[in-house]
Amino acid sequence: AQSVSQHNHHVILSEAASLELGCNYSYGGTVNLFWYVQYPGQHLQLLLKYFSGDPLVKGIKGFEAEFIKSKFSFNLRKPSVQWSDTAEYFCASSGFQKLVFGTGTRLLVSP
Amino acid sequence: GAVVSQHPSRVICKSGTSVKIECRSLDFQATTMFWYRQFPKKSLMLMATSNEGSKATYEQGVEKDKFLINHASLTLSTLTVTSAHPEDSSFYICSARITDTEAFFGQGTRLTVV
Numbered sequence: 001a002q003s004v005s006q007h008n009h010h011v012i013l014s015e016a017a018s019l020e021l022g023c024n025y026s027y028g029g030t031v032n033l034f035w036y037v038q039y040p041g042q043h044l045q046l047l048l049k050y051f052s053g054d055p056l057v058k059g060i061k062g063f064e065a066e067f068i069k070s071k072f073s074f075n076l077r078k079p080s081v082q083w084s085d086t087a088e089y090f091c092a093s094s095g096f097q098k099l100v101f102g103t104g105t106r107l108l109v110s111p
Numbered sequence: 112g113a114v115v116s117q118h119p120s121r122v123i124c125k126s127g128t129s130v131k132i133e134c135r136s137l138d139f140q141a142t143t144m145f146w147y148r149q150f151p152k153k154s155l156m157l158m159a160t161s162n163e164g165s166k167a168t169y170e171q172g173v174e175k176d177k178f179l180i181n182h183a184s185l186t187l188s189t190l191t192v193t194s195a196h197p198e199d200s201s202f203y204i205c206s207a208r209i210t211d212t213e214a215f216f217g218q219g220t221r222l223t224v225v
Contacts, residue, residue, distance in 0.1 A: 034213075044204070044216040090154065099145065099206070099214050103154040 002027045004093050006102035013081050013109050021076040021105050023065075023091030032094040033074040035065055036101075039087045047089075050074065061085070083111045113139045115207050117217030124195055124224055132190045132220045134205030140185035141207035145214070146178075149202040161188045195224040 007022040025031060032051040036044045048059025055067040065076045074091060086109045091102040114137040124130045134144055142163050147155040159180050160168040167180035177199075179191040188207075192199055200223050206214040 036216075043218045044206075046213060046215075049213060094214075098157060098160065099208075100157065101147075101155045 002031075002093060002098065002100045004091050004100055004102035006091050006105050008105045009103065011105055011107045013107070015083055015109055015111055016080045017109075019076070019078040019081045019085070019107070021089055021091075021107075023074045023076065023102060024072050025074065025091075025093040026072060027093055033065075033067060034092040034094070034099070035059065035063070035074075035076050036090045036092060037087045038090065038104075044090070047076070081107075081109045083109050085109050113137075113207070113209060113215045115141075115205065115215045115217040117205055117220055119220060120218055121221045122223070124222070126196055126224055127194055129191055129193045130195055130222060132192075132203055132205075132222075134188045134190070134207070134217050136186045136207045136215075139207075139209055141188075141209070142185060144182060144188040144205055144207045146180060146188075146190050147204045147206065149204060149219070155204060158190075163188075192222065195222070197224045200224045 004025045034049045035047040037047050038044050047063050048057050050057045050067045058064045063078050065074055067074050089105045092099050116135045116137055118133045144161040146158045148158050149155045157170050158173045161180045161182040163182045163185050169175045182188040202219050202221050204219040205217045208214045
């Protein structure tokens with residue numbers, strides 16, 4: 001069955017700290033992977049996506065993620081977070097048509 | 112990116128009544144739309160996949176007679192919560208996909224059943 005797990009439920013960082021959010025997926029076939037962000041009071045927005053090619057994917061706002069097939073992982077990274085990155089982050093995978101989400105990670109960046 | 116509009120954004124209804132939530136793709140045609148439910152401090156749970164012109168496909172554990180989905184056109188899908196109960200109170204989100212690689216989400220609907 002298709003599933004996504006995110007290991008960190010809550011993360012608190014100071015501004016300028018580096019960020020890495022874990023994401024592991026399970027799916028037997030070809031998989032597309034996504035990171036979505038939900039800022040307070042706003043709807044889900046796509047940060048980045050991977051479906052083939054270079055396993056290091058760069059997204060908006062300085063975020064990147066690396067697809068490691070051997071580890072079934074797609075971790076999200078940012079070298080230096082800002083207060084405005086405070087939000088909830090969801091990893092998702094897409095197998096046959098369905099988009100399945102992880103439980104989400106709530107990130108709080110203190111100024 | 113493409114725009115998906117969901118209406119209403121908030122609704123309060125009495126227990127036992129039905130509530131309809133609309134999901135529209137504003138600048139593209141969506142043959143497939145998805146309905147999610149988001150619980151507090153939890154992830155988005157896929158409820159059903161809505162296909163234009165055919166019956167929706169429900170995920171295991173989702174009552175299809177309670178959560179009626181209609182996808183009558185390429186730009187509109189509706190979710191009707193029938194005979195609502197307080198435990199149906201939640202945040203409902205729709206999404207539409209243009210390709211296999213990206214989905215666009217509506218703003219969500221906060222349903223409160225009193």
